[in-house]
Every structure is written in structure tokens, then in C-alpha cells.
Amino acid sequence: MIEVNLWSGLRHVTGGATVVEVEGATVGAVLDALVAAHPGLAPFIEAGVSVAVDGEIITGDRFAEVPDGAEVFLMQRLKGG
Amino acid sequence: MAKDDVKQAYKLVGTRVLRPDGLDKVTGRARYGADFAMPGMLYGAVARSPHAHARIVSIDASKALALDGVKAVVTRADLPEGLTGEDWNLQENAMAGEVALYDGHAVAAVAATSALLAKDAARLIEVDYEVLPHVTDVDEAMKPDAPVIRPGAADHTVPDGMPPNVVKYFEFGRGDVEAGFAQADLVRERTYRTEATHQGYIEPQACVGQLGSDGKGEMWVTTQGQWYVRKMCADLLGLGVAQLRVTPSEIGGGFGGKTTVFMEPLSLALSRKAGGRPVKLVMDRAEVLRATGPTASASMDVKIGMKADGTMTAARAEFRMQGGAFPGSPVNEALECAFAPYKLAAVEHIGYDVLANRPKAAAYRAPGAPMGAFAAESLIDEMARELGLDPIELRLLNVVEEGDRSSYGPKFKRIGLREVLEATKVHPNFSVPLGPNQGRGVATGFWFNYNGDTSVSMAIAEDGTAQVAVGTPDIGGGRASIGLMVAETLGVPYEAVRINVVETGALGINEPTHGSRATFATGKAAVLATEQATREMCRRAAADWGIDPDAVEWVEGAAQPAGPNAGKFPPMSIAEIAGNMSNTGGPIAGHWEGVPRGVGASFGTHVADVEVDPETGRVTVLRYLVVQDAGRAIQPDYVEGQYQGGAVQGIGWALNEGYVYGADGRLQNAGFLDYRIPVASDLPMIDTVIVEVPNPGHPFGVRGVGETGITPPLPAIANAVAAATGVRLADLPMNPPRVLAAIRSRMDD
Amino acid sequence: MxxxxxxxxxxxxxxxxxxxxxxxxxxxxxxxxxxxxxxxxxxxxxxxxxxxxxxxxxxxxxxxxxxxxxxxxxxxxxxMAPGEELHPLQRKFLEHAALQCGFCTPGFLVASKALLERNPDPTEEEVRYWLAGNLCRCTGYDKIVRAVLDAAAEMRGAG
Missing domain, CATH: 3.10.20.30 (Beta-grasp domain)
Structure with missing residues (x-):
């Protein structure tokens, strides 16, 4: 199981939850599982997110591995100057 | 050795070599955006709205078109319809549709046989406007009765009931902040404001665009990212992306402002309408300031709780930012960076992205982070003074380290903030005695750093020299740092490697030189591409020797048997292998495409010493110190240069720079005389300390250094001014009238 | 016309x-x-x-x-460098890494040359005020000022 930490503003679409447990071995699988569990997350994820897996912020790689028990944070997609 | 291990001793990495593009740049030969000319080229000019907010009733270009030598006029009607999302935003910003949304918003463009004629023609384009009420201030734009800039523009993040100009809403944090404040011995809450500033690159936007009726086009352009220009122009004009070939010129500064497009698509639209003749468009300085990416203006509430010993118990930030008439202010990044240097059990962040009648904000060096740091670090400094605590010790008490949870959520990997603070504490600047009206300010800042889409290709030439094709324009010494890393990996002299910044047809997609990524991402990709070539050279040597390729290793520019069991053969040099490559299987090359993993964040601490003239309110910077973790400085001159340049941009933001809008919504300081960036006589030398806590995710330990340097100066200067005067300015810029008023208000108390 | x-x-x-x-x-x-x-x-x-x-x-x-x-x-x-030899200012700008994007560099070099022709031994403050009409957004001026002072010293030594 992967515990995914959501940003607190998302609790409006997850029935109040800011930590969601899902199955998934990759970033993409975790994101898909999140949407399956809480369809209200779809527009947020489609708008672009970064996913921090054990402290590493991963952007734009759905195939990045998520080890079992990893700490996962959903973040707004970063931009740089 | 595993590829993620960080080596410690190098021949070339860390040396102060000359940059390979230097000779062209000190002789005037280097070609920048406006230096290109093509046979048959036309010149373009853009007509812009003089109103902050106005409905475009009609556009009549007949007088312009009647001029001899005018070849084409384009308006929004010449661009495709039906775009959505950010593509629509970019198109709308490039050329207004039904409504001009800010002073300087493009409404039409013209191409003619000379630049003077094009400007004359642009003035003859008659636009009938119906002026609408406008708003340019972020707090005013959030009021319920503010003019609504774009009805229905709020996205899915905005809860019901928010003011109509709020288009994105952010909320994140953890822990019980109210309980945290209850545990504190001191709780303070303040409001801070920063004005919009411009990246202020000295080279205005410039391009030559050419587009035929067959949908194939070319562009020469000053940009941080040629693939971004290609994709955006193609989307805005409805072209096949690969049909457009974009060649980057040398770039005269960008700082984030050249990661997007403004008038570039218009040159292509004009060219298509003018029979495919190339069209050159060059902005003047007023156009740059009125219509290209400034950063956001901000209004920020911060609340912090501290124990008497300085331990932070909770923090809360609520930031409002306007990024012009389009979504996309960096309010989220500002929130994420504000408390990043501190260990916090309870923290709450709330952000509002707000529309106003100003130009569309573009990225500016660590987007959002300087504002967030200004608010958080000003309040931390105020509380440290109130509690009688040393600013460095307070930061060391709350410092984040590897494994600590960041204020924005995930745990930190290896970071170097403690090392930065320790190095600051012992620097001689920190103990220079201060005189009357002088003060010292300390502040810390943070930037994530970034990787992004990266493609690099390298090849060995017949004589054993090497060429490397990279996609990130060299904006401050990137060719030198990538050249050093490739030469180190290849085991050849630095001079034997040529780094070429190439056009879009030559590589897979690359993100721009942004996010402090070029030395990290392009550098890592270049090293991995080079290792592919050295593996191939080992294979050729092994074939020649008749041994297993795995028994050959690459050492100091030559293939050699890996240990005594592999066989006894003299090393085979790169020159030997390269000279023979056409007889041993053909070209030798390497390439790498992907998103390099292993980004390492960077922290910095700045110490500003200022003197404030009590008669005039003028702030003079006496000394300035930048201490920052680079991970590894590949070419220290250019790392120092990034530190110094970032610091001075921040000093300008703190003291002088800011957009000034009149009551009519027009920008009143659209020139370098009135939008005053720091000049040489405003400044002392900028002292630097490069701290090196290697990033384990990069073959040489690089973190990226471009952005962190602009994050501490705003509060460092504000804290110094507070120390010098006893009054705290919460609004930027701290120009002489504001400082004087603050000093006088203190004297009135 | x-x-x-x-x-x-x-x-x-x-x-x-x-x-x-x-x-x-x-x-x-x-x-x-x-x-x-x-x-x-x-x-x-x-x-x-x-x-x-x-x-x-x-x-x-x-x-x-x-x-x-x-x-x-x-x-x-x-x-400024009509033959193969660079002017000392050009060489010192390279050696001191006194340029990042390089766009302002020609203007700084021409202005610095005019300064050293009139004042071969300027102080740091004189360099900073003479060059106050040349904007650089990349460097913070530190390395530019050092390059000009170093070039001046070398040119005095050569003269």
C-alpha cells in the first residue's frame, strides 16, 4: 500500500481525507488509483502535478517507480525561471 | 563505480577556464536576436492598446495598408480559433481578441519594407475602443465590486463564493497551527507587499520568422528555450510542430522572461500573409516593460509562533498575487519556499491567484520565492530582535537537514543549509563593526532546482576531439561548465570539446535554460552521452585486442585493459581510436534523452550591511555577502557570477524597482530611466562563499545555482534597513520617499 | 522619402x-x-x-x-582589436569572467576604453561612476569593475 499525502485544499473532493491509501508501483498507477478512489481529483491531476516519492520531486514521468511503503506527496507542478 | 556516486578529485571540474564563446562576446561578433538578417526580409511593428481595459469595437488598417511598402497587417482574426487552456492564454496575450486587457496589449501588427515604415504604418492603424473600468492592484482586484476581468475564468481549484478575479486557489499544510501558536511565547502577524518587477534583461525580445503557405517555417530568435518557442508558435498558429524549425541566437539575458512567447508568433503570421518573406520583429524597451513578462505583485499575511529560545512552533502564510490578466502568478511557489528553511510541526499555506489589468506575468528567477522569503524572513527577523536572539543562531536552531520534513511536504534529501549558516557565521563581513545609521540584515532563501525534458547528443571527431549538441541556450557560462564535465569524463583537454547550442531540428525536445537546470540536467545528460561513447570506444579497443569488452575500461582519455587478468596491451588513446573509426565500424557517438533524476535543492544565506541617510531616506549598500550551497561548482567564476547577479537583482527589487501604474491604469515608468535597475555606482563588491555539499544525484555533485541567489536579498536588505533605522518597511520598494516617511513616522511617535 | x-x-x-x-x-x-x-x-x-x-x-x-x-x-x-591581439580590456573581461550573457559587454568595453584613455589609474569608485551609464543585469558589476581595474594596472605597467 502507498500512502499518498494530498495538499489540504483537495479535501473538498476527497470527502475530507488528506491522506489516501492506494495500490500502485509507478507514479502513473498511483495517480490513476487516486482518481479511481476519488473522481473529483481528476481535474487537479490532469492540470499537472508533481509527485514527491521519498523526497524526490518527480515531474512528467508516469513510469517512475514507487517502492512499496514509499512516502508520496502530491504537489502542484513546479515552474522555474 | 556506480554512476550516482560523486567523485571527489578532478582535473578540470572546478577550474576557472575561459568560456568558449568569450572571444565572440568581447569582439562584438556574437549574434544576438536582433543581429540576424535574411534576404528579402521585411520589418514588423506592433500596434498596442493605450488602455488598461477596453473593448475593441473595430480595427481599420486601410490607411496603413495604403502606404507604399506595407506588405501585411494581421489582427487576431488571422490566428486560429478554438484554442483552450494555456494555449489560449498565450494567443490572447500575443494579440488581443475582443478586449484589450492591459496597457500595451497588442491589437494588430504590420510588416513593411523598412523598420521606420513599419512603425509609421502601425501608428496609422485605427482602433475604436470602448474603455472599460480597470483594476491593477491585487487587493483591489479581490474586492467584491472590482471590475471583472474575465468572467468564468476561475478553475476547479476555486471554491464557490470567492471574488470573481480569483482564478486559482491553493491550500496546503500540516499539523495544528492554532495549537502551535498556543505553545509559543511570542506570536506575531504582519502584512507585507511587493510591487511587480521586470526581469530587466538588457536585450529586448527579437526574432525573424518565416512561414510559407505550405505550413513550413523557420525562426531565429533570442530565447531560453527554442523547443518551447516552437511548440507555442505552432500551437498558436495551428502548425505541425515539427514543421517549424527554431534556431536560438545568443541570448542577452532572460531570467525566466524568455521562456515563453510574446510577439514571436506574430512574425510568422505576418510572414505567411506577406507571401512567405521573413519578418523581423524587435521590441523597444517600452514594449518590453509594458508587454513582456514582469513578475507578480504580492500582498502577503504571515503569522509565526516562537518559543523564547527561538524555536518555531507554527507558521501560517496567506498570499495574494496578481500575475496580470491571465492565471499563473507564482503564488504557490512563493508559499512553498517561504518557510522551507525551517523545521515546522505545524504550518498552513493559503494562496490566491488573482487577475488584474496588467501584462501576463512570466517566470522570473525562482518565481515567487523572493516574495515569500521577504514576508517570512522579515517577520522572523523582527521576532528575533524582539527576543534578543542572534539571527544565525535562530536559524541554526530551526534548520532543516536531510530527512527533515519540508514545510511544503516531502522530506529533504541531502541539503547544505547548516553548512551555509556555519560558513556565514565565520565570514569576516559578519563581524565588521557598524557605525551610526548603519545596520546589518540576514536572510535565508531556498529554491528547489529542477530537471525537465533533456536531450543531448555528442560525437567523436576524426582527430579525437568531441562535439556536443545541447538544447539549453548558454545564458551565463553554460558551454564552459558542460564542456568541463564532458572533457573530464572523456579525459581530454577542455579545449578539445566544442559545445554547440543547436536548433530544434537537431535534437529531441528540451526544456529551456530555466529552473537552474542547465548545468544539472544538460550536464548530467552530456556526461551520460559521453559515457555511451567511451563504452563504444572500449568496445572497439577490445575488438582490436581480441578480449571481452567488459575487460576494457576508459581511463584518462584512453581505453585500457581493466586489470592484469584482461591481458597486457598498451592504452589505446581516443585519437587513435577516432582516427581509425571509419575502419572499425564507423561513427562513434553517444546520446541521452530523458528527464534526469536526482535534483538537489539549494539554500543560501545573505548578509547585507546598509547605511540609511536620515535626511533623504536613501539606502546605500555598504557590504554584501552571499553564501550558497552549489553542490559542486563546475566553473567557480560563473557560480560566483550567478550569486552576484541574483543578489543585485534582489537589491534592485528591494530598493528601487517597481511598476508604477497611474489612476488611468497606464504604466508610468516604461523605460530604464524611470524603471531604474541597479547601476555600478549603487553597489559595493558582492562577496561570495561557495559552499559545496555535493548532490548525490549528479555525477559531479551539481545542484544548480541560478535561482536561489535572488531569494534572500529582499528580506536581507529590509532587515538591514530595520536595524539601521529602527523602523520596519513592509512594502517594497524601499525607495527614498518611503524610507524617509517611515523614519519621520517613527520620530513622530 | x-x-x-x-x-x-x-x-x-x-x-x-x-x-x-x-x-x-x-x-x-x-x-x-x-x-x-x-x-x-x-x-x-x-x-x-x-x-x-x-x-x-x-x-x-x-x-x-x-x-x-x-x-x-x-x-x-x-x-577595438583590429589584429589578432585583443585589447587588454577584452582579455581581462574574459579572464575575470566579467560577462554572463555578453549583450552589454561591447558597450562596457567601449566605455571602459574611453575611461582609461582619460584616466589610466582610476579608483574603484571612479570606475563605478564612469560606468554608471552602462547597465548590466547579469553580473552585479563586481567582476566587470575588477576587470577594468586589472586592465588599467596592466596597461600602466606596459606603458
Missing amino acids: TTIRVTTEVNGDRVEFLADPRETLLDVLRDKLGLTGSKEGCGTGDCGACSVLLDGRLVSSCLVLGVEAEGRKVETIEG
Whole structure:
């Protein structure tokens, strides 16, 4: 199981939850599982997110591995100057 | 050795070599955006709205078109319809549709046989406007009765009931902040404001665009990212992306402002309408300031709780930012960076992205982070003074380290903030005695750093020299740092490697030189591409020797048997292998495409010493110190240069720079005389300390250094001014009238 | 549109061109004579990227009309190192890494050359005030000032 930490503003679409447990071995699988569990997350994820897996912020790689028990944070997609 | 291990001793990495593009740049030969000319080229000019907010009733270009030598006029009607999302935003910003949304918003463009004629023609384009009420201030734009800039523009993040100009809403944090404040011995809450500033690159936007009726086009352009220009122009004009070939010129500064497009698509639209003749468009300085990416203006509430010993118990930030008439202010990044240097059990962040009648904000060096740091670090400094605590010790008490949870959520990997603070504490600047009206300010800042889409290709030439094709324009010494890393990996002299910044047809997609990524991402990709070539050279040597390729290793520019069991053969040099490559299987090359993993964040601490003239309110910077973790400085001159340049941009933001809008919504300081960036006589030398806590995710330990340097100066200067005067300015810029008023208000108390 | 025939000397060469009376010297240098080393950063005399010497005097070429060059002597960045040897200022700018993007560099070099011709031993403060008309957004000026002071010292030693 992967515990995914959501940003607190998302609790409006997850029935109040800011930590969601899902199955998934990759970033993409975790994101898909999140949407399956809480369809209200779809527009947020489609708008672009970064996913921090054990402290590493991963952007734009759905195939990045998520080890079992990893700490996962959903973040707004970063931009740089 | 595993590829993620960080080596410690190098021949070339860390040396102060000359940059390979230097000779062209000190002789005037280097070609920048406006230096290109093509046979048959036309010149373009853009007509812009003089109103902050106005409905475009009609556009009549007949007088312009009647001029001899005018070849084409384009308006929004010449661009495709039906775009959505950010593509629509970019198109709308490039050329207004039904409504001009800010002073300087493009409404039409013209191409003619000379630049003077094009400007004359642009003035003859008659636009009938119906002026609408406008708003340019972020707090005013959030009021319920503010003019609504774009009805229905709020996205899915905005809860019901928010003011109509709020288009994105952010909320994140953890822990019980109210309980945290209850545990504190001191709780303070303040409001801070920063004005919009411009990246202020000295080279205005410039391009030559050419587009035929067959949908194939070319562009020469000053940009941080040629693939971004290609994709955006193609989307805005409805072209096949690969049909457009974009060649980057040398770039005269960008700082984030050249990661997007403004008038570039218009040159292509004009060219298509003018029979495919190339069209050159060059902005003047007023156009740059009125219509290209400034950063956001901000209004920020911060609340912090501290124990008497300085331990932070909770923090809360609520930031409002306007990024012009389009979504996309960096309010989220500002929130994420504000408390990043501190260990916090309870923290709450709330952000509002707000529309106003100003130009569309573009990225500016660590987007959002300087504002967030200004608010958080000003309040931390105020509380440290109130509690009688040393600013460095307070930061060391709350410092984040590897494994600590960041204020924005995930745990930190290896970071170097403690090392930065320790190095600051012992620097001689920190103990220079201060005189009357002088003060010292300390502040810390943070930037994530970034990787992004990266493609690099390298090849060995017949004589054993090497060429490397990279996609990130060299904006401050990137060719030198990538050249050093490739030469180190290849085991050849630095001079034997040529780094070429190439056009879009030559590589897979690359993100721009942004996010402090070029030395990290392009550098890592270049090293991995080079290792592919050295593996191939080992294979050729092994074939020649008749041994297993795995028994050959690459050492100091030559293939050699890996240990005594592999066989006894003299090393085979790169020159030997390269000279023979056409007889041993053909070209030798390497390439790498992907998103390099292993980004390492960077922290910095700045110490500003200022003197404030009590008669005039003028702030003079006496000394300035930048201490920052680079991970590894590949070419220290250019790392120092990034530190110094970032610091001075921040000093300008703190003291002088800011957009000034009149009551009519027009920008009143659209020139370098009135939008005053720091000049040489405003400044002392900028002292630097490069701290090196290697990033384990990069073959040489690089973190990226471009952005962190602009994050501490705003509060460092504000804290110094507070120390010098006893009054705290919460609004930027701290120009002489504001400082004087603050000093006088203190004297009135 | 009436153009005016202008004869002038640029970097030691006699040149002729036809100028629209509204065209600046910078326009002429860049668009008519192919000397694009002088840059336009503002067009209003505020940034110094277009600095040239006109009869030996430092000017912003965006504030001089092309027709005003008639019978005068113009020196631009392209004339600073006529042979293979760089001018000491150019070499010191490279050695000190006194440029990042390099766009303002020609203007700084021309302005610094004018300074050292008039004051071969400037203080740091004199360098900073002389160069206050040249904007650089990348470097924070630190390495530029050091390069100019170092070049001045070397040129004094050589003289």
C-alpha cells in the first residue's frame, strides 16, 4: 500500500481525507488509483502535478517507480525561471 | 563505480577556464536576436492598446495598408480559433481578441519594407475602443465590486463564493497551527507587499520568422528555450510542430522572461500573409516593460509562533498575487519556499491567484520565492530582535537537514543549509563593526532546482576531439561548465570539446535554460552521452585486442585493459581510436534523452550591511555577502557570477524597482530611466562563499545555482534597513520617499 | 522619402551610406554597415549598450543621428582589436569572467576604453561612476569593475 499525502485544499473532493491509501508501483498507477478512489481529483491531476516519492520531486514521468511503503506527496507542478 | 556516486578529485571540474564563446562576446561578433538578417526580409511593428481595459469595437488598417511598402497587417482574426487552456492564454496575450486587457496589449501588427515604415504604418492603424473600468492592484482586484476581468475564468481549484478575479486557489499544510501558536511565547502577524518587477534583461525580445503557405517555417530568435518557442508558435498558429524549425541566437539575458512567447508568433503570421518573406520583429524597451513578462505583485499575511529560545512552533502564510490578466502568478511557489528553511510541526499555506489589468506575468528567477522569503524572513527577523536572539543562531536552531520534513511536504534529501549558516557565521563581513545609521540584515532563501525534458547528443571527431549538441541556450557560462564535465569524463583537454547550442531540428525536445537546470540536467545528460561513447570506444579497443569488452575500461582519455587478468596491451588513446573509426565500424557517438533524476535543492544565506541617510531616506549598500550551497561548482567564476547577479537583482527589487501604474491604469515608468535597475555606482563588491555539499544525484555533485541567489536579498536588505533605522518597511520598494516617511513616522511617535 | 548621403570614418575605414534623417547612428551602424556589435537595449540613452566613440568622445549611438556622423570619426567595438591581439580590456573581461550573457559587454568595453584613455589609474569608485551609464543585469558589476581595474594596472605597467 502507498500512502499518498494530498495538499489540504483537495479535501473538498476527497470527502475530507488528506491522506489516501492506494495500490500502485509507478507514479502513473498511483495517480490513476487516486482518481479511481476519488473522481473529483481528476481535474487537479490532469492540470499537472508533481509527485514527491521519498523526497524526490518527480515531474512528467508516469513510469517512475514507487517502492512499496514509499512516502508520496502530491504537489502542484513546479515552474522555474 | 556506480554512476550516482560523486567523485571527489578532478582535473578540470572546478577550474576557472575561459568560456568558449568569450572571444565572440568581447569582439562584438556574437549574434544576438536582433543581429540576424535574411534576404528579402521585411520589418514588423506592433500596434498596442493605450488602455488598461477596453473593448475593441473595430480595427481599420486601410490607411496603413495604403502606404507604399506595407506588405501585411494581421489582427487576431488571422490566428486560429478554438484554442483552450494555456494555449489560449498565450494567443490572447500575443494579440488581443475582443478586449484589450492591459496597457500595451497588442491589437494588430504590420510588416513593411523598412523598420521606420513599419512603425509609421502601425501608428496609422485605427482602433475604436470602448474603455472599460480597470483594476491593477491585487487587493483591489479581490474586492467584491472590482471590475471583472474575465468572467468564468476561475478553475476547479476555486471554491464557490470567492471574488470573481480569483482564478486559482491553493491550500496546503500540516499539523495544528492554532495549537502551535498556543505553545509559543511570542506570536506575531504582519502584512507585507511587493510591487511587480521586470526581469530587466538588457536585450529586448527579437526574432525573424518565416512561414510559407505550405505550413513550413523557420525562426531565429533570442530565447531560453527554442523547443518551447516552437511548440507555442505552432500551437498558436495551428502548425505541425515539427514543421517549424527554431534556431536560438545568443541570448542577452532572460531570467525566466524568455521562456515563453510574446510577439514571436506574430512574425510568422505576418510572414505567411506577406507571401512567405521573413519578418523581423524587435521590441523597444517600452514594449518590453509594458508587454513582456514582469513578475507578480504580492500582498502577503504571515503569522509565526516562537518559543523564547527561538524555536518555531507554527507558521501560517496567506498570499495574494496578481500575475496580470491571465492565471499563473507564482503564488504557490512563493508559499512553498517561504518557510522551507525551517523545521515546522505545524504550518498552513493559503494562496490566491488573482487577475488584474496588467501584462501576463512570466517566470522570473525562482518565481515567487523572493516574495515569500521577504514576508517570512522579515517577520522572523523582527521576532528575533524582539527576543534578543542572534539571527544565525535562530536559524541554526530551526534548520532543516536531510530527512527533515519540508514545510511544503516531502522530506529533504541531502541539503547544505547548516553548512551555509556555519560558513556565514565565520565570514569576516559578519563581524565588521557598524557605525551610526548603519545596520546589518540576514536572510535565508531556498529554491528547489529542477530537471525537465533533456536531450543531448555528442560525437567523436576524426582527430579525437568531441562535439556536443545541447538544447539549453548558454545564458551565463553554460558551454564552459558542460564542456568541463564532458572533457573530464572523456579525459581530454577542455579545449578539445566544442559545445554547440543547436536548433530544434537537431535534437529531441528540451526544456529551456530555466529552473537552474542547465548545468544539472544538460550536464548530467552530456556526461551520460559521453559515457555511451567511451563504452563504444572500449568496445572497439577490445575488438582490436581480441578480449571481452567488459575487460576494457576508459581511463584518462584512453581505453585500457581493466586489470592484469584482461591481458597486457598498451592504452589505446581516443585519437587513435577516432582516427581509425571509419575502419572499425564507423561513427562513434553517444546520446541521452530523458528527464534526469536526482535534483538537489539549494539554500543560501545573505548578509547585507546598509547605511540609511536620515535626511533623504536613501539606502546605500555598504557590504554584501552571499553564501550558497552549489553542490559542486563546475566553473567557480560563473557560480560566483550567478550569486552576484541574483543578489543585485534582489537589491534592485528591494530598493528601487517597481511598476508604477497611474489612476488611468497606464504604466508610468516604461523605460530604464524611470524603471531604474541597479547601476555600478549603487553597489559595493558582492562577496561570495561557495559552499559545496555535493548532490548525490549528479555525477559531479551539481545542484544548480541560478535561482536561489535572488531569494534572500529582499528580506536581507529590509532587515538591514530595520536595524539601521529602527523602523520596519513592509512594502517594497524601499525607495527614498518611503524610507524617509517611515523614519519621520517613527520620530513622530 | 528623402535620404541623405553621408561620408564618415568608421574604425579607420572611410564609409558612405544613405540615411533617412530619422535614423540613428546605431541604426546605421547595425543595419547599413553590418556592424551589429553595438547593441540596442533601450533606444533612449539609458543603458549604454550602444556606446561608441565619436571623434574620441563616448556617446550613446542611439542618441546620435546617422546624418550627424558626416565628416566625423566613429569607433565601435569591432575596431577595438583590429589584429589578432585583443585589447587588454577584452582579455581581462574574459579572464575575470566579467560577462554572463555578453549583450552589454561591447558597450562596457567601449566605455571602459574611453575611461582609461582619460584616466589610466582610476579608483574603484571612479570606475563605478564612469560606468554608471552602462547597465548590466547579469553580473552585479563586481567582476566587470575588477576587470577594468586589472586592465588599467596592466596597461600602466606596459606603458
